Amino acid sequence: GAVVSQHPSRVICKSGTSVKIECRSLDFQATTMFWYRQFPKQSLMLMATSNEGSKATYEQGVEKDKFLINHASLTLSTLTVTSAHPEDSSFYICSARDQRNSSPLHFGNGTRLTVT
Amino acid sequence: QKEVEQNSGPLSVPEGAIASLNCTYSDRGSQSFFWYRQYSGKSPELIMSIYSNGDKEDGRFTAQLNKASQYVSLLIRDSQPSDSATYLCAVYSSGNTPLVFGKGTRLSVIA
Numbered sequence: 609g610a611v612v613s614q615h616p617s618r619v620i621c622k623s624g625t626s627v628k629i630e631c632r633s634l635d636f637q638a639t640t641m642f643w644y645r646q647f648p649k650q651s652l653m654l655m656a657t658s659n660e661g662s663k664a665t666y667e668q669g670v671e672k673d674k675f676l677i678n679h680a681s682l683t684l685s686t687l688t689v690t691s692a693h694p695e696d697s698s699f700y701i702c703s704a705r706d707q708r709n710s711s712p713l714h715f716g717n718g719t720r721l722t723v724t
Numbered sequence: 725q726k727e728v729e730q731n732s733g734p735l736s737v738p739e740g741a742i743a744s745l746n747c748t749y750s751d752r753g754s755q756s757f758f759w760y761r762q763y764s765g766k767s768p769e770l771i772m773s774i775y776s777n778g779d780k781e782d783g784r785f786t787a788q789l790n791k792a793s794q795y796v797s798l799l800i801r802d803s804q805p806s807d808s809a810t811y812l813c814a815v816y817s818s819g820n821t822p823l824v825f826g827k828g829t830r831l832s833v834i835a
Contacts, residue, residue, distance in 0.1 A: 715770075
């Protein structure tokens with residue numbers, strides 16, 4: 609079945625530094641990938657839609673200059689959290705859909721970010 | 725605005741019973757419907773997809789779709805403690821749009 613690989617699974621960084629999270633679709637091409645954030649005991653929140661070869665679409669309230677998204681190929685999207693602060697500590701999850709648009713989203717295993 | 729509604733729970737059922745999870749959605753143009761299971765601290769895992777009216781069975785899981793009523797449900801037969809998780813209903817409309825997720829129903833299966 610479709611697999612989405614996300615790396616790293618866990619990262620601890622200091623305030624003010626930047627962290628890059630990678631999301632790869634391993635056995636299918638994805639023109640679109642989606643980035644979610646989930647705080648403890650809360651529901652998934654869509655942050656942005658990553659589009660291969662074009663700019664990402666951000667949800668309301670998500671700062672595009674803080675959460676940089678690059679989707680350089682049909683199998684790779686990256687999310688960079690710039691100048692991280694403790695309030696950015698969260699569980700970040702990427703997802704991708706096979707080119708057949710009605711197919712379900714497949715999720716990566718998530719990245720637990722802790723900013724100290 | 726497209727919405728997906730679920731009862732947040734917790735829904736508690738005894739081991740061996742049938743757990744029934746419900747979901748309603750607002751967009752009549754929705755095409756595809758999914759149930760995901762999410763354990764605490766983990767990412768969601770797809771357990772069922774359903775695209776047409778009626779029932780779809782896969783092992784202990786049965787998804788039911790009624791597009792006229794804009795209603796999707798998931799039945800889990802012979803519930804096990806390992807089924808204890810949050811179950812997310814998700815709905816897809818068209819194109820490269822994201823899935824719209826409900827807030828999830830927390831299921832607790834009591835041994």
